Amino acid sequence: MTLKSEPKLALVIGATGGVGGAVAERLLAGGWRVRALNRDPQTAQRTRGSPGLEWVKGDAMIEADAVAAAEGASLVVHGANPPGYNNWAGLQLPMLNASIAAAKAAGARLVFPGTVYNYGPDAFPSLTEASPQQPRTRKGAIRVQMEQALTRASREDGLKVLIVRCGDFFGPRPGNNWLSQGMVKSGKPIAAVTYPGPLTVAHCWAYLPDVAETMVRLAEDEANLGDFEVFHMRGQTLTGDELVAALAVAAGRKLPVSRLPWFAVRAMAPLNETMREMLEMRYLWETPVMLDNTRLVARLGAEPHTPIVDALRTALEGANALPHRPKALAA
Incomplete structure (x- = not known):
């Protein structure tokens, strides 16, 4: 008689958020036990939690x-x-x-979502895992410090690290991202798009279920991972025109486009931290930014990729921003 092995356990810190929530769902679907840390587990489970998560208070x-x-x-x-x-x-x-202390104590691998904020214009337009990280913003400098902390922990303490770097996140859950907070108004049917940059410039996006699939597939191949690994996801690289066109198809209606009023953002920046940080990130919209996924494709064979219209339709539905259509028309 063969005894059934116990499922592996993952701790997700930030399971109510975009990246953490998507990875938790993918781990559960793959047969993992998933523990989630939250200061208010009951509320988190009721409002944002996935069935099957093991919530702990902390x-x-x-x-x-x-x-x-x-x-x-x-x-x-x-x-x-x-x-x-x-x-x-x-x-x-x-x-x-x-998180570093937790992974070290458990002898676990730490999975970390990287961003393009680490880079300045000297590294554009195509970013590889070896591109120099010379950010021009406060937020970018913090992200570099975070990755330096991971590097030190790996080198000095033997921490195993997996960084998967992506473009701007979007997904089924509205939240802290440009799509649901800046371009589209959550909670009402989409009728127009506010775009932050030139419509002809390419920008990289990352659909969270694809990010989660990539992270979990890499993490499950532990035998072939080094102690410190970095992979770039190409994701959805689209010009503003292409993104707006895909949003229109997903919504089933034409969508007028307006430019983000940067003059208003600039005026509010001295008094509002969010506006100040948005203003610092403007450079990422004014020049093409793409992530080279050659290394990831060599490892996985292909990058997980949901068709953009399907991904945007799911994101609009999650933000309660899909236009309401008559039943006969929908059928």
């Missing part, structure tokens, strides 16, 4: 809480992120340090 800023939650885990997913652009300097590194 604060992502407190190392002892993260370490206790990671007991028995072979994977720790760092999906925690401050809401909006608020207080990155005060929150990002302490949260990451707690």
